[in-house]
Amino acid sequence: MTGLDPRRCIAVGLFQDLGNVPDVFVAPYLTPVGGSHHYVFNLSKMFERLYNDLNYLAFVSDNDVGDKSGGNVTFSNIMIHTQVSSCLKDIDFDFNLDDCSVDNFLAAIGNKMTDIGCVNADPFMEMFAFWDATSDTEVTNNIETICANAYQEDAVDFSEAVSLEGQLVGEFIDGGSAYNYGSNQAKDASRIKYFDDKFASSRVLTYPDHHALDRCDIGAAMCCFVTSTGASAESPAPSNANAEACYTDIKASRYSAHVRNGYSIYPSDGVDDIYCEGFAWGTDKGSVDAGLKGNELFKVGFMNNFYTNGLVEQVPAAPMCGCIDRMPVVTESKCMEATAASSSVTVTYDSTLEDLGARVTLGAITYSECSEGNLLEHYKALAAEGKAGAEDVTYMESRIVGGGNCPAATGTFLATLGLTFA
Amino acid sequence: MGLALPDTNLRSSLGISDDYISIKNIQLQYDTSQDTGPIKSNLAVVSPEHNSIQFLGNMWRAWELTTPLSPSSLGDFIVSFDFEVAEKGEIHGKSSFSDPPGYDRPHLLLRPVQPFVSRKIVNTEMQMTRK
Numbered sequence: 001m002t003g004l005d006p007r008r009c010i011a012v013g014l015f016q017d018l019g020n021v022p023d024v025f026v027a028p029y030l031t032p033v034g035g036s037h038h039y040v041f042n043l044s045k046m047f048e049r050l051y052n053d054l055n056y057l058a059f060v061s062d063n064d065v066g067d068k069s070g071g072n073v074t075f076s077n078i079m080i081h082t083q084v085s086s087c088l089k090d091i092d093f094d095f096n097l098d099d100c101s102v103d104n105f106l107a108a109i110g111n112k113m114t115d116i117g118c119v120n121a122d123p124f125m126e127m128f129a130f131w132d133a134t135s136d137t138e139v140t141n142n143i144e145t146i147c148a149n150a151y152q153e154d155a156v157d158f159s160e161a162v163s164l165e166g167q168l169v170g171e172f173i174d175g176g177s178a179y180n181y182g183s184n185q186a187k188d189a190s191r192i193k194y195f196d197d198k199f200a201s202s203r204v205l206t207y208p209d210h211h212a213l214d215r216c217d218i219g220a221a222m223c224c225f226v227t228s229t230g231a232s233a234e235s236p237a238p239s240n241a242n243a244e245a246c247y248t249d250i251k252a253s254r255y256s257a258h259v260r261n262g263y264s265i266y267p268s269d270g271v272d273d274i275y276c277e278g279f280a281w282g283t284d285k286g287s288v289d290a291g292l293k294g295n296e297l298f299k300v301g302f303m304n305n306f307y308t309n310g311l312v313e314q315v316p317a318a319p320m321c322g323c324i325d326r327m328p329v330v331t332e333s334k335c336m337e338a339t340a341a342s343s344s345v346t347v348t349y350d351s352t353l354e355d356l357g358a359r360v361t362l363g364a365i366t367y368s369e370c371s372e373g374n375l376l377e378h379y380k381a382l383a384a385e386g387k388a389g390a391e392d393v394t395y396m397e398s399r400i401v402g403g404g405n406c407p408a409a410t411g412t413f414l415a416t417l418g419l420t421f422a
Numbered sequence: 423m424g425l426a427l428p429d430t431n432l433r434s435s436l437g438i439s440d441d442y443i444s445i446k447n448i449q450l451q452y453d454t455s456q457d458t459g460p461i462k463s464n465l466a467v468v469s470p471e472h473n474s475i476q477f478l479g480n481m482w483r484a485w486e487l488t489t490p491l492s493p494s495s496l497g498d499f500i501v502s503f504d505f506e507v508a509e510k511g512e513i514h515g516k517s518s519f520s521d522p523p524g525y526d527r528p529h530l531l532l533r534p535v536q537p538f539v540s541r542k543i544v545n546t547e548m549q550m551t552r553k
Binding site: 034 | 445450456466469473474475476477478479480481482483484485486487490491492493496497498499500501502503504505506507508509510511512513514515
């Protein structure tokens with residue numbers, strides 16, 4: 001046995017820092033509390049010691065805290081797949097989708113399998129075999145990448161186009177730059193209007209590569225402004241203020257704050273004094289909702305609220321725009337939605353080249369306030385459509401807490417630090 | 423455990439075929455330190471449909487396959503399952519292994535434990551699907 005990788009256990013739910021533990025595979029996706037996930041693992045490719053007969057199937061639910069009663073997990077629909085081979089690998093095919101989501105993609109694969117008469121009826125396992133995958137995340141990641149690349153193929157990068165200074169957009173997202181503090185914003189920001197007129201309704205806009213916006217796993221982002229260019233020093237709040245800031249966890253926004261750790265707590269007086277507006281696309285990185293998130297950011301952060309309404313400056317120690325986890329916890333957020341109703345995605349496979357790709361035919365992009373009225377309700381609607389999980393909704397509820405709920409939210413946060421909110 | 427189809431069918435070149443593996447719900451315990459009381463009063467719960475196992479609290483359980491599976495001769499050996507977390511513990515995972523529980527502990531256990539003790543508890547069947 002010496003010299004072989006000893007690992008024969010896969011952790012799929014992990015809520016403890018294991019440190020450097022060599023005897024456990026950690027699954028690429030770990031199920032969060034309140035969540036569920038369909039796992040597929042090719043143990044032949046994972047376990048070096050999988051050569052003897054298997055005599056046992058084992059499950060571990062480890063919890064040594066307190067009386068050991070914590071933990072409630074369920075494993076179900078356990079299946080073993082052998083001699084898996086792809087039915088579509090040697091056949092050219094194509095299909096059209098309104099939205100290149102993973103679910104839609106797999107449904108179309110399923111239809112192709114039915115048309116061809118494949119023995120296997122499971123499109124997920126078909127694609128698992130098609131890519132000779134090791135784990136389920138390879139399948140979903142590949143589909144999301146194919147779809148996301150299609151949307152990005154002809155995208156326009158507004159962060160480069162609105163200024164000759166390449167760092168301006170990034171600095172603005174962090175709450176700085178001439179946009180926030182310049183003396184002639186109409187002049188400084190003139191390219192925003194030009195870009196909006198020329199591209200915002202006809203092209204996919206690139207979502208900036210920025211520390212406040214990356215790894216946005218929950219699929220929701222928000223901008224919060226604390227004042228406007230026309231506001232007085234005595235009354236700095238935006239005239240359309242719609243939210244109170246509860247607290248900022250600086251550790252989450254440390255790259256914007258340039259401070260490694262800490263927190264800011266704001267007294268709750270029931271008076272809205274900041275303006276927050278967000279957008280959401282859910283957890284499928286290949287969906288049209290995800291494809292248009294750069295457009296939504298441009299409208300919310302740059303065109304509508306900054307250029308048109310003159311809103312500026314971030315909540316201290318937070319970015320002005322960022323993924324929900326890097327933004328302050330607030331009471332409310334308005335919501336913007338971009339749609340491209342007549343768009344379609346064509347997925348094509350060339351079996352000779354073994355090339356599976358997609359291209360987008362983009363229809364007109366339109367922007368509107370979310371029909372649900374605010375960001376949280378919009379996110380719940382996405383979850384109801386299967387575009388986010390219940391655990392994601394719970395998280396969003398902890399970030400946009402509703403009027404009057406700041407003290408409770410702040411108290412919960414401080415409790416994680418061993419502190420009591422008095 | 424009884425295989426619904428002969429093993430040779432599982433190796434069919436047709437690709438994937440369905441059948442079921444039924445496993446007697448005889449829960450094997452890894453070591454006494456993982457349980458706060460007698461294992462018979464702290465069993466993982468098999469659903470009435472026989473297709474899910476619920477773990478409440480700290481549980482380390484193995485089920486013996488009456489007929490061993492031979493990954494090397496079966497070709498691909500891929501497992502799939504659904505997993506749901508209602509309340510978090512510390513670590514939740516799945517394993518398949520050849521040796522008796524406790525024999526090769528470092529591969530399954532994360533900290534020093536007492537010697538393995540196994541007990542036969544009930545006879546309810548649990549079903550897995552093999553494709």
